[in-house]
Amino acid sequence: MVQGMSEDRLKRVADHMDAYVEDGKLPCAVCLVNRRGRETFFYSVGKSDVENDRDVQRDTVFRIYSMSKPVTSVALMMLYELGKFQLDDPVSKYVPSWKNLRVYESGEGDKIKTRPTKKPMTIKHLLTHTAGLTYGFMDNHPVDALYRQRGVEGGGSRTLESMIEHLSEIPLLYDPGSLWRYSFATDVCGYLVQRFGDCDLDEFVKREISSPLGLEDTDFHVRKESADRLAACYQHTRDGFDLQDASKDSRYLQRPTFLSGGGGMVSTVDEYQRFAQMLLNKGEFHGVRILGRKTVEYMSSNHLPGNADLSAMGQPVFSETSFEGIGFGLGFSVVIDPAAASVLDSPGEYAWGGAASTYFWIDPIEQLSVVFMTQLLPSSTWPIRRELKTLVYQSFVD
Secondary structure, X not given: OEOOEOHHHHHHHHHHHHHHHHOXXXXXXXXXXXXXXXXXXXXXXXXXXXXXXXXXXXXXXXXXXXXXXXXXXXXXXXXXXXOOOOOOOEHHHOOHHHOOOEEEEEOOHHHOEEEEOOOOOXXXXXXXXXXXXXXXXXXXXXXXXXXXXXXXXXXXXXXXXXXXXXXXXXXXXXXXOOOEOOOOHHHHXXXXXXXXXXXXXXHHHHHHHHHHHOOOOOEOOOOHHHHHHEOOEEEEEOOEEEEEXXXXXXXXXXXXXXXXXXXXXXXXXXXXXXXXXXXXXXXXXXOEEXXXXXXXXXXOOOOOHHHOOHHHXXXXXXXXXXXXXXXXXXXXXXXXXXXXXXXXXXXXXXXXXXXXXXXXXXXXXXXXXXXXXXXXXXXXXXXXXXXXXXXXXXXXXX
């Protein structure tokens, strides 16, 4: 038994990961479990680069996509602690071009009809994904189509500033505060980090979070000396998976002009575990304080009105979490009703995942943090996250 967890029962996690890789469902899998500040389980299996026959290693660098969102949210809240803004400040106070945002009413393309917002969009709306923004890839609404047409997604030579400019010309999907919708909101938070921090987003994250925590490979691109440790990324197909982004010529090998706080970072399993442990420790790790205790407690509480879950306030479209029994804090999903969520959980557990099937969760009641890494798009392909929770929690014996 290690920290109240059965070593024999933890082997079930390894067996499950083995099966995913042996069955050709995942190229690789890495899982790290910490309880009460100590490592209780680590296991890795598979190839970080199938084409070049490279085994996954503990220091393999992964694209973490939307697991960038908690990092960006922490960065913005660090500036909140410095008094740079208030959570209920209108976003237009700092982004003047957003002063007259309008809401979609009907139509599509050039025939879209809009109306004024009923209330201003606030910074808290951005942090909770209730701002009225969306993602173009959702492709289930005329506003999504406008995101694609205007090139909001970034890439190429685009910047956060050009993203803000494009978003100022597109109507909101709904009134701020009225619904929950997964969106570019965290990328806007990244823009605000630049605005309040007076430096580029990657510079702020490196100086204030990554360097203090010793996260050498957690950045918006892969540093030159770590290039040979970058995993390849794969796309799910009917027969298994195909190469989506090769490690040797990946765009992540160069610093991007569009610094995506919502999905542009890379990291390793140990480094993200350090970040997660800092949050579990209420803002501190090995004597380094990133956030205050009350700030972390506030961020990891449910901020949806009336303590509602996502099913009551969300829309049935893609997200990195289920909706029943799950609320949302400032940058994380938050479990409010494990029974409704239909998976082994603790109330107050908070989490998020990335598009390439990566995932982490933090359970303050059990003093548990878990990080899972792989590289398979999309994250909705397999129910590995829910299965992993069951397998980890079934190992508790204290």
